[in-house]
Amino acid sequence: MKKMHVGPAKNCRKTVTVQGDKSISHRAIIIGSMAKGTTIVSNFLEAEDTLNTIKVYRELGVKIEKTKNKYYIYGRGAGSLRQSHEALYVGNSGTNIRLTMGVLSAKNFTSVITGDGQIVKRPMGRVIEPLTLMGAKFESNQGKAPVTILGGTLKGIEYKLPMASAQVKSAVLLAALGARGKTTIKEPIVSRDHTERMLKYFGAPITQSKGVITVKPGKEMKAKPVFVPGDISSAAYFIIAGLMMKNSVIRVKNVGLNPTRTGIIEVMKKMGGRIKISGLKVKNNEPVGDVISSTSRLKGVTIGGAMIPKLIDEIPVIAVAAAFAAGKTVIRDAKELRYKETDRIETVIKNLRRIGVKVEELPDGMVIHGNGGVPFKYADIDSFSDHRIAMAFSVAALSGENGLLIKDVECVNTSFPDFFDIMKKISVK
Numbered sequence: 007m008k009k010m011h012v013g014p015a016k017n018c019r020k021t022v023t024v025q026g027d028k029s030i031s032h033r034a035i036i037i038g039s040m041a042k043g044t045t046i047v048s049n050f051l052e053a054e055d056t057l058n059t060i061k062v063y064r065e066l067g068v069k070i071e072k073t074k075n076k077y078y079i080y081g082r083g084a085g086s087l088r089q090s091h092e093a094l095y096v097g098n099s100g101t102n103i104r105l106t107m108g109v110l111s112a113k114n115f116t117s118v119i120t121g122d123g124q125i126v127k128r129p130m131g132r133v134i135e136p137l138t139l140m141g142a143k144f145e146s147n148q149g150k151a152p153v154t155i156l157g158g159t160l161k162g163i164e165y166k167l168p169m170a171s172a173q174v175k176s177a178v179l180l181a182a183l184g185a186r187g188k189t190t191i192k193e194p195i196v197s198r199d200h201t202e203r204m205l206k207y208f209g210a211p212i213t214q215s216k217g218v219i220t221v222k223p224g225k226e227m228k229a230k231p232v233f234v235p236g237d238i239s240s241a242a243y244f245i246i247a248g249l250m251m252k253n254s255v256i257r258v259k260n261v262g263l264n265p266t267r268t269g270i271i272e273v274m275k276k277m278g279g280r281i282k283i284s285g286l287k288v289k290n291n292e293p294v295g296d297v298i299s300s301t302s303r304l305k306g307v308t309i310g311g312a313m314i315p316k317l318i319d320e321i322p323v324i325a326v327a328a329a330f331a332a333g334k335t336v337i338r339d340a341k342e343l344r345y346k347e348t349d350r351i352e353t354v355i356k357n358l359r360r361i362g363v364k365v366e367e368l369p370d371g372m373v374i375h376g377n378g379g380v381p382f383k384y385a386d387i388d389s390f391s392d393h394r395i396a397m398a399f400s401v402a403a404l405s406g407e408n409g410l411l412i413k414d415v416e417c418v419n420t421s422f423p424d425f426f427d428i429m430k431k432i433s434v435k
């Protein structure tokens with residue numbers, strides 16, 4: 007496991023691009039594999055998680071090739087997926103395992119799906135439950151992977167999601183495409199809607215109204231070109247570096263600005279962050295634009311309720327910004343953080359304490375006492391092999407007295423293999 011000394015930096019200035027959005031890259035492969043015709047994907051995220059999704063769908067009989075930076079998915083319709091005689095391996099990806107469980111539930115063959123040491127600890131019962139109501143059968147390790155999916159003929163259901171989870175919602179939507187009768191899903195709080203947008207774009211029979219999503223099966227999806235916008239969850243590290251550092255301006259180009267994902271921008275603005283958007287356009291049903299952030303005097307805020315799903319993956323780096331802000335930040339209603347790659351309430355708090363920040367744990371969040379811009383104390387940071395912890399504390403390292411030593415940095419390859427190259431590019435020493 008590699009350690010890396012990161013930072014400190016004087017300021018951050020640059021125009022950068024980040025690779026394609028992870029959530030949309032997964033969906034392009036999955037939905038492209040279910041559609042009829044060739045889906046050409048540009049700006050696909052080439053990271054461990056999404057490359058594993060390509061492997062899984064190849065195992066299921068789909069031809070997927072790369073030519074000149076574009077991925078070609080030769081879809082032959084949802085009925086064309088073939089049984090894999092090997093266990094399907096998703097690596098670290100919760101999105102791949104949960105969405106693929108939905109897809110495979112509606113197939114009349116048996117599949118086994120599993121992943122790495124973190125995946126086998128994460129809850130799959132939340133997907134098994136609605137898919138079982140639809141008629142699928144499962145064997146699992148007490149609701150955890152490896153999961154055996156005994157697919158079959160499913161029936162449509164009416165389902166009220168017990169938690170705000172786009173992965174659970176998407177698993178049910180993908181299963182519903184192959185079920186008998188219509189499925190309706192009610193969301194208590196809106197979560198990212200990339201699946202709904204892409205299904206509509208591919209011509210699937212899906213409608214949305216007042217928090218209720220309806221799918222009627224029977225219509226074949228047709229392949230469409232997909233441009234994957236830059237990942238706002240990756241851009242978040244540089245947006246926040248631009249706000250925290252002195253004399254800094256960062257522009258991140260072509261970032262996905264789907265309103266179910268822009269909580270980071272809304273909250274950082276509330277904290278006093280100077281953020282501008284330019285060149286807003288819509289590409290394959292997803293808004294895209296440049297995000298420009300510049301040095302700001304940040305102050306503490308309260309974050310909770312319907313805002314949480316809109317920034318759930320950005321909470322580690324928002325916590326770093328809050329630690330550097332003036333005053334108290336309260337994060338509530340974020341219990342879902344406990345079910346991510348690590349328990350991110352615990353792993354964020356442990357590391358914040360190491361760098362000298364006063365923080366209290368709540369069952370569903372934390373209270374961070376911001377230091378008002380005092381450089382962080384030098385320490386060893388344990389990423390706990392969680393990519394978002396490694397990257398969030400690399401941003402803290404820029405504002406450290408003497409940087410920070412980040413342990414197990416390889417985990418950034420899960421979602422952002424060129425993270426440290428871009429960090430080097432933006433930091434002025």
Ligand code: S3P
Pocket residue numbers: 028029030100101170171172173174176197198318319342
């Ligand atoms: C994702 C949904 C979210 C998010 C994850 C990606 C997706 O998870 O945290 O990184 O692509 O659907 P949940 O569905 O568990 O909230």
